[in-house]
Amino acid sequence: MLTVRDLTKRYGGGNAVDGLTFTAEPGRVTGFLGPNGAGKSTTMRLLLGLARPTSGEALVNGRAYERLARPAREVGALLSPDAAHPGRTARAHLTAKAVGAGIPRRRVDEVLAEAGLAEAGRKRVGGFSLGMRQRLGVADALLGDPGVLLFDEPVNGLDLDGVRWMRDLVRGLADEGRTVFVSSHLMSEMEMVADHLVVVGRGRLITDAPLGDVIAAWSRKHVLVHTPDPGRLRERLERADPRVRVEDASQDDGAGGHRGGGTGLRVFGLGAEEVGDHAHSVGARVHGLRVLEASLEEAYLELTGDAVEYGSRAGRAGERTAADADAGASAAAEGTAD
Numbered sequence: 001m002l003t004v005r006d007l008t009k010r011y012g013g014g015n016a017v018d019g020l021t022f023t024a025e026p027g028r029v030t031g032f033l034g035p036n037g038a039g040k041s042t043t044m045r046l047l048l049g050l051a052r053p054t055s056g057e058a059l060v061n062g063r064a065y066e067r068l069a070r071p072a073r074e075v076g077a078l079l080s081p082d083a084a085h086p087g088r089t090a091r092a093h094l095t096a097k098a099v100g101a102g103i104p105r106r107r108v109d110e111v112l113a114e115a116g117l118a119e120a121g122r123k124r125v126g127g128f129s130l131g132m133r134q135r136l137g138v139a140d141a142l143l144g145d146p147g148v149l150l151f152d153e154p155v156n157g158l159d160l161d162g163v164r165w166m167r168d169l170v171r172g173l174a175d176e177g178r179t180v181f182v183s184s185h186l187m188s189e190m191e192m193v194a195d196h197l198v199v200v201g202r203g204r205l206i207t208d209a210p211l212g213d214v215i216a217a218w219s220r221k222h223v224l225v226h227t228p229d230p231g232r233l234r235e236r237l238e239r240a241d242p243r244v245r246v247e248d249a250s251q252d253d254g255a256g257g258h259r260g261g262g263t264g265l266r267v268f269g270l271g272a273e274e275v276g277d278h279a280h281s282v283g284a285r286v287h288g289l290r291v292l293e294a295s296l297e298e299a300y301l302e303l304t305g306d307a308v309e310y311g312s313r314a315g316r317a318g319e320r321t322a323a324d325a326d327a328g329a330s331a332a333a334e335g336t337a338d
């Protein structure tokens, strides 16, 4: 289990991590989501004793890293694919670590196999592809068979096979009852692997909730109606169900492509057929009706928009029709923050 309590890390001018509090529980994948520069890597480094908190606590199984009796057996981490010396073989790298941490040497072969590197163990790391170096980083993290695992942007630079492998691995480790804490700057990636999300921006907590709750709160599917009789329709819809929410929509935002005369309404909580039926029952004319949906990625970008420190990103969250919604997610651009 990971416990982060009122954690702050100040570097020079500002706070990389600013009063952060959350826990990552065993048996689930906790996604640590935030744009570049949000403080994810810093938080992981604080949890791993690689940096000291300015204030607050970052604990592994209830203890600061330096107080763990056998750290490699309690927590493993993949922070960077370049942790191993390029002149060493994968096996030599892992054996050195195993010997240093008092881990039986047979674990080296086990984790090489688990990471899909059984064949490549005798090759020098300098000749490895990025995917192979990521796999070696995973083997390294698993060496002590720890109950807590931290993976910092593990799918960065991986091809599709590598991404699938990493997702399955992460899922499997959580299913074995381990605490799995995975960072990413992409909501689309977190959606695929996380059970629970901790979302940060500029070092601060934005959301800490089960994935399903985040999806429910962020996905903003609604029906956009263009009607010359908005008052009548609005009154009817608002009386239909207390969960229905109606907002005004301007004419130039896609409300059926009609301009001039009437207005648009955005209806949350009802389907297109129901909205049409309600309109019919009060005699409100409908000139256009579309189902629109902001993707989770767009909602996330909008929510963390002020928190983006590096790189460009997609403009303000746009809207796409339901048909477009699965077409793929926009990605925040890569940046360097370490």
Ligand SMILES: Nc1ncnc2c1ncn2[C@@H]1O[C@H](COP(=O)(O)OP(=O)(O)OP(=O)(O)O)[C@@H](O)[C@H]1O
Pocket: 011, 012, 015, 016, 017, 034, 035, 036, 037, 038, 039, 040, 041, 042, 043, 185, 309, 335, 336, 337, 338
């Ligand atoms: N050693 C350091 N010295 C000074 N500033 C630092 C240091 N490490 C991180 N920072 C700053 O702290 C902030 C958070 O960086 P961090 O790398 O933790 O973010 P991140 O969410 O992991 O982003 P990324 O996805 O780009 O790695 C950034 O402003 C970064 O420049």
